Amino acid sequence: MIDRQNLQAFHPFTRLRSLLEDLEPGPAPLGASEPLALSIGEPKGQPPAFVAEEIAANAAGWSGYPPARGTPAFLEACRGWLERRYDIAPGILDPQRHILALPGTREGLFFATMATVPQQRDENGAPPVVLIPSPFYHVYAGAAVSAGAEPVFLPTSSETGFLPDYQSVPEEILERTALCILCSPSNPQGAAANRWQLADLLTLARKNGFVVAFDECYAEIYTRTPPAGALDVVDQLGGSLDNLLVFHSLSKRSNAAGLRCGFAAGDEKLITALNALLLVGGAGVPRPILAAATRLWQDDGHVEDIRAFYRQNFEIAQEVLGNRFGFSIPDGGFFLWLDVGDGEAAAKKLWQEAGIRVLPGAYMSVADSEGYNPGAKYVRIALVFDAEVTKAALGRIAEIL
Template structure:
């Protein structure tokens, strides 16, 4: 059964990209530029290394599965400040758990949130389309049926909640939402989130709000699921959020994030992780605590991304249906045929991107809504981004 489920997943987007470009060497006399992976290239704040060094004596201790009290308090305090939550809404000892990056949490949480049956039938996991491949893996490996909800320009690049089939909602165990969205950068507003929480409680499913890009935005700060829960009275029933330091603090290598929200789910998830979840080493947990308590580096990091969107706007103009995304650090560009454009950009410009069809599934009509697009990660410095986008324009026209 395990092999059958793995086979049903297919290859993840980066394996598919490697296969697409296998044996192909760039003809262009240019330095290869990887604009495919969302791996932040900004220097992490000095605070990270300094704190790890101060806590080097803790390398000799096993880290606890639940993290440190200081970490949990820092997270609860940050959530309260960032989303203006009522005092005491998030109990750091009952509603916060560290993660070895949100990828781990997004995948493993489904193992406790998806039952064998929902209303006497196979459960569903609802997820946006395009999607982060971990959502689909979590659904399939937990035995659920993944249901892909189209998130196109016509729907504001978010799933249309009114278009979800009643039957899928009745069987739903988990709903994954990413805001700001990967790859389109769309933001779920407070009313959208309140509506979604209402559906979660009406149909008894867990809303998993993936908010790892929440601190990279162009204008106003994005709303959050806990903020919406506060507006509905303060209960976190049926709601969890996940955040990470990878994007916020340009620290993907620290592998530290958190899940917060529904205490019953947090309790069950803590039990599961005590068996198979990787714990965050204590020196890294100390550094993560310090990073959640410090905001200057986050503001500076956000300003660097804004500069790069200024560059993209200037270089691309109206090409490829460019729009300035309100959040995240990806461009979602309509180039007609994403796979063909990816081949050309690699062979003729030494630029690696991801075909949009690799992060999307065909809809009910058999149309892959990501096929015309490429996903471009603006993770390098502004000068490198400008050079890369210039090469893209010269290659694709």
């Protein structure tokens, strides 16, 4: 269903552009001069001012190639944050062996797929499998296809708590699985797996010999309580990091999407393999960026301000939408996942009548063999603008739909 020679064909924003390109946008809310893009999860706030200060103070580092794994200070800052944030026993994480700087987690997830999916097929000629939730972040499927794997999409819905049901995966699929990717809190629904779900998945992976990549990019954007992470369950499963990779980013946590800096942590063998591929075809993180990122991971205060920003926007959504469109405040993230009956039709209507760009849920999902697409009736809306714009936009969306 996905051709690796034409990955853009299934890219959600390419499809959205094609959907709307021949349609004239209506007048945007608040009389804005340009249409309002609620389709992309790009923070509109700014990172702390010390980011620019650190980059300027370390400008001499621009002349040198980036260090392969990250600077010792950066790796130590990541370890320190992980130990503050998660229930990790002392000594489990060695920064030099278990943590790797990344130029954004999207790149890390792509190369991790390349590093974990074997080239050989099984005795029946079937390719290895990558388990992917549906809806999904597009890099998951693109990486699986590029690695020569078969992406197996696990539909999520309100009935499954918007998380995959791994117990329903057939044994013959599990036997071929090389990698499983889980996003928690999930993009787009914002559902967070609890500890027993994370432990069960990691246990299943170790039983069947596959790797789990836990995409936890939205772990710090939560509305009530901090969501559990994969590292929370390591100690209860014997203290081993086997079969486990977790990915974290500063894009959402610190309003620093343009910094292009994150990290992976986990199984030393997997970290080494991921680093080897990045050395061949990836880009390291420059030293000035690492200096700024080090300070961001050391500072938790600014993150609470960012959480409060999104919390206010969800309160506005609660006020404006009530219980319409299946709305409820999610565990984490900053997206609305609204049941509008037909996501494509709603996206066109909102564009033509209000100059509001939203993403049809079908563009984040894949239809099964019977034609069922779990995202078809939804739209994803990013609550990234300030309270005034958010309230005006959601008011128009509710009125039009």
